[in-house]
Amino acid sequence: SPAMELSPSHFPAARAAAVALGYLRYLRGGPGRGLELRELRRARRQDIDDVGHKYYLELELEDVLDKDRTVNCTAEVLYPLGSKSSAPDVQVALQGELRSTEEADKEFYDHIRSLEKELVAENIPDSHGKVPPELEPIHLLAWVASGYVIWQNSTENTKFHLAQVKHVKQVKRSDEDLQFDYVILLHEMVSQ
Amino acid sequence: LLVDFWINPSAPALPVDVRIPAVSVQSVKAFLESQGIEYSILIEDLQDVLDQEKQDMAESAQRQRSSSSFDFGAYHTLDDINEEVDQLASEYSFVEKIQIGESYEKRPLYVLKFSTGGSNRPAIWLDAGIHSREWVTQASALWIANKIASDYGTDASITSLLDKMDLFLLPVANPDGFVYTHTSNRMWRKTRSKIAGSVCVGVDPNRNWDAGFGGPGASSKPCSDSYHGPSANSEVEVKSVVDFIKNHGNFKAFLTLHSYSQLLMYPYGYKCTRPDDYAELESLGRAAASSIRSLYGTTFQVGTICKTIYQASGGSIDWSYDNGIKYSFAFELRDTGRYGFLLPANQIIPTAKETWLGLKRIMEHVRDKSS
Numbered sequence: 001s002p003a004m005e006l007s008p009s010h011f012p013a014a015r016a017a018a019v020a021l022g023y024l025r026y027l028r029g030g031p032g033r034g035l036e037l038r039e040l041r042r043a044r045r046q047d048i049d050d051v052g053h054k055y056y057l058e059l060e061l062e063d064v065l066d067k068d069r070t071v072n073c074t075a076e077v078l079y080p081l082g083s084k085s086s087a088p089d090v091q092v093a094l095q096g097e098l099r100s101t102e103e104a105d106k107e108f109y110d111h112i113r114s115l116e117k118e119l120v121a122e123n124i125p126d127s128h129g130k131v132p133p134e135l136e137p138i139h140l141l142a143w144v145a146s147g148y149v150i151w152q153n154s155t156e157n158t159k160f161h162l163a164q165v166k167h168v169k170q171v172k173r174s175d176e177d178l179q180f181d182y183v184i185l186l187h188e189m190v191s192q
Numbered sequence: 193l194l195v196d197f198w199i200n201p202s203a204p205a206l207p208v209d210v211r212i213p214a215v216s217v218q219s220v221k222a223f224l225e226s227q228g229i230e231y232s233i234l235i236e237d238l239q240d241v242l243d244q245e246k247q248d249m250a251e252s253a254q255r256q257r258s259s260s261s262f263d264f265g266a267y268h269t270l271d272d273i274n275e276e277v278d279q280l281a282s283e284y285s286f287v288e289k290i291q292i293g294e295s296y297e298k299r300p301l302y303v304l305k306f307s308t309g310g311s312n313r314p315a316i317w318l319d320a321g322i323h324s325r326e327w328v329t330q331a332s333a334l335w336i337a338n339k340i341a342s343d344y345g346t347d348a349s350i351t352s353l354l355d356k357m358d359l360f361l362l363p364v365a366n367p368d369g370f371v372y373t374h375t376s377n378r379m380w381r382k383t384r385s386k387i388a389g390s391v392c393v394g395v396d397p398n399r400n401w402d403a404g405f406g407g408p409g410a411s412s413k414p415c416s417d418s419y420h421g422p423s424a425n426s427e428v429e430v431k432s433v434v435d436f437i438k439n440h441g442n443f444k445a446f447l448t449l450h451s452y453s454q455l456l457m458y459p460y461g462y463k464c465t466r467p468d469d470y471a472e473l474e475s476l477g478r479a480a481a482s483s484i485r486s487l488y489g490t491t492f493q494v495g496t497i498c499k500t501i502y503q504a505s506g507g508s509i510d511w512s513y514d515n516g517i518k519y520s521f522a523f524e525l526r527d528t529g530r531y532g533f534l535l536p537a538n539q540i541i542p543t544a545k546e547t548w549l550g551l552k553r554i555m556e557h558v559r560d561k562s563s
Contacts, residue, residue, distance in 0.1 A: 009493040009495075009500075010493070010495065010499060010500055010501075011500065011501045011502060018529075036530055037528075064530075123378075125531060125534045125536070126534070127267070127327075127373075127374075127378045127534065128266075128267050128534070128536065128537050129531050129534040129535050129536030129537060129539075130536060130537075157502075161529040161532055162532075163379060163532055163533060163534070164378075164379070164534060185379060187379075187532060187533070189453070189501070
């Protein structure tokens with residue numbers, strides 16, 4: 001059946017956009033890049049027999065560290081029919097370049113490597129919404145991880161947001177990679 | 193000599209206290225010594241003492257809480273909020289604190305009544321914090337209370353509003369939950385009532401109203417964050433408001449604050465059909481959203497609960513609407529998910545300011561329709 005236009009301001013479209021954003025954060029986010037949805041410009045839904053429901057989205061994204069400009073993106077989110085245990089299939093195409101994070105990533109890497117003890121932190125943001133500036137990269141890294149979790153666990157009837165990083169602990173490694181264990185709180189939008 | 197007895201002479205061997213003017217001190221001392229009368233100096237310089245006392249009182253008066261010293265741009269504890277509620281009630285003659293009931297854990301439910309006279313005038317209801325983790329709502333409610341109180345008499349709109357109608361404002365609709373968000377779990381949403389047969393605590397107070405109770409969008413599982421409770425109005429926090437509004441009998445508007453998502457919604461949530469007053473509510477909602485946007489560009493989506501988010505039964509504005517209160521709106525304040533419930537404190541006042549513009553737009557309409 002043909003795709004039907006959805007109101008981008010209503011939740012059915014916003015749910016699909018949240019999945020696309022989670023996927024994008026997982027793909028392209030990092031300690032030096034936090035992708036946020038500036039606006040959902042257009043949304044359509046197509047019911048594909050024996051396959052599932054497919055959403056066609058036009059998104060306007062911003063990097064919270066580079067707020068003066070935005071990047072457009074198209075996304076397709078397919079929720080497979082009947083399957084509660086299968087992650088939605090997401091395809092994205094960015095129309096433009098995101099600001100390079102090479103410098104920020106290196107800064108983060110060097111900083112963590114320079115610490116005497118493994119990094120440990122909790123409640124990011126805190127109860128009052130504050131994130132200490134030195135923890136912002138760790139916070140944005142949590143967006144990457146939570147993006148993956150949100151993408152993997154979303155259905156057509158869920159809308160997940162990252163509510164808070166409850167705890168983060170750096171894992172000691174013998175090689176030169178950095179590893180962090182996060183406990184994150186996800187909020188599923190039952191709020192009203 | 194102009195001595196001033198503070199304890200008068202009564203009988204021999206009983207002491208007297210006397211104040212001596214500075215000029216006479218030497219001669220009085222000389223007289224007492226010459227007569228062999230023992231004396232001790234209780235206060236060396238009385239004026240000093242009086243001066244100090246005056247200064248202390250002046251400093252205390254300056255320190256004394258006035259609403260202008262309450263930091264509306266910060267998050268506060270329940271005790272602090274209650275103190276400010278008291279402060280507003282004492283500072284303004286037309287503002288009164290009333291208690292409409294008690295929470296499950298026996299905390300008072302305080303409502304600020306704004307009334308410039310009349311007898312049971314048509315009234316507007318405004319509540320915040322029914323879901324305790326939505327901290328920007330209690331904070332905004334306090335700013336709004338202060339705004340209305342302090343601008344009455346100078347702001348034409350507020351003045352004409354309160355000259356015709358009463359306003360009842362419940363800044364902390366769920367005090368037990370609110371305390372819990374401070375002491376134990378910042379993300380707590382529900383009440384703190386014990387549920388028979390369950391280890392889990394609390395009922396979602398916005399699924400507990402008698403409007404499609406127990407229907408879609410509410411959970412029957414006690415451990416769920418949207419647990420509707422054993423029965424409609426089982427939560428004393430909800431029942432207290434229901435009883436108060438029913439007993440008053442003259443409410444024209446019911447407005448409730450939530451966060452987050454930036455939405456301005458009207459009934460219904462428990463069913464997906466449009467209310468009879470759809471056209472008027474949609475139009476008024478859009479006007480209010482426009483007012484909100486005029487300040488900082490913050491966009492609110494407008495619509496019925498069911499269309500805008502999802503079907504959800506047992507909600508407060510559905511109950512109020514079905515009970516004859518036409519102007520029933522639920523606001524979801526900032527933001528859209530970046531910080532969610534953990535909205536930075538520096539956004540409290542901007543949020544309160546823009547929200548107030550939306551509320552004011554609705555209240556003006558209600559005022560015009562109720563006179």
